[in-house]
Amino acid sequence: MSARPLAVLVGPPGSGKTTVGTHLARGAGVAFRDTDQDVEAVAGKPITEIFVDDGEPAFRALESAAVATALAEHEGVLALGGGAVLDPATQDLLADYAARGGVVVFLDVTLAHAAPRVGFNQSRPLLLGNPRARWAALMEERRPVYERVSTLHVLTDGREPEAVAETVRESIDKELPA
Ligand SMILES: Nc1ncnc2c1ncn2[C@@H]1O[C@H](COP(=O)(O)OP(=O)(O)O)[C@@H](O)[C@H]1O
Numbered sequence: 468m469s470a471r472p473l474a475v476l477v478g479p480p481g482s483g484k485t486t487v488g489t490h491l492a493r494g495a496g497v498a499f500r501d502t503d504q505d506v507e508a509v510a511g512k513p514i515t516e517i518f519v520d521d522g523e524p525a526f527r528a529l530e531s532a533a534v535a536t537a538l539a540e541h542e543g544v545l546a547l548g549g550g551a552v553l554d555p556a557t558q559d560l561l562a563d564y565a566a567r568g569g570v571v572v573f574l575d576v577t578l579a580h581a582a583p584r585v586g587f588n589q590s591r592p593l594l595l596g597n598p599r600a601r602w603a604a605l606m607e608e609r610r611p612v613y614e615r616v617s618t619l620h621v622l623t624d625g626r627e628p629e630a631v632a633e634t635v636r637e638s639i640d641k642e643l644p645a
């Protein structure tokens with residue numbers, strides 16, 4: 468059978484995809500991969516610079532390619548950037564992955580808990596200006612997509628990343644018996 472990730476994490480900025488994914492991978496003894504890092508490696512510069520120099524459409528094109536490559540070849544835990552699920556081709560790939568028994572985790576978070584996690588960090592160009600308002604607008608548009616593409620929904624409000632990772636791990640163990 469072809470390679471497939473142990474789990475794919477989706478959700479809005481600040482839901483903890485990168486942080487929880489790192490804990491989850493470490494606990495499961497597998498590699499962690501993040502499409503944001505893949506995009507930065509291909510572009511040779513940070514995401515903020517890609518947005519400024521080349522624009523969001525260029526970032527999204529790199530991101531879609533990075534998701535397709537990672538879904539095809541990564542066997543560990545895979546975190547997507549928060550907006551990756553907006554691409555219809557990515558939605559189709561996630562549906563195929565889920566149909567093959569893959570686990571797509573929607574890490575959910577409410578504005579009150581997400582705001583302090585992302586508020587003072589300048590590395591997310593889409594949140595610049597008014598992070599709370601920008602985040603709320605993104606989440607309103609994306610929530611139905613996160614719900615549709617995911618097979619597992621975990622609320623992270625008020626929970627430490629390690630505890631969230633443990634919850635995800637237990638659910639994966641139930642869904643994918645050894
Ligand atoms: N469950 C959590 N509780 C508190 N802080 C968190 C939690 N998950 C992540 N964080 C913090 O929030 C920030 C954003 O987390 P990150 O993993 O980068 O989110 P994402 O990749 O979904 O945008 C980081 O500073 C991280 O330490």
Ligand SMILES: O=C(O)C1=C[C@@H](OP(=O)(O)O)[C@@H](O)[C@H](O)C1
Pocket residue numbers: 478479480481484485503514547548549550551590591592593605
């Ligand atoms: O929500 C988005 O559209 C984005 C989220 C970011 O990743 P995180 O969700 O890991 O912050 C990163 O891909 C880029 O800044 C765009």
Ligand SMILES: [Mg+2]
Pocket residue numbers: 484485486501503546547548
């Ligand atoms: Mg991230």
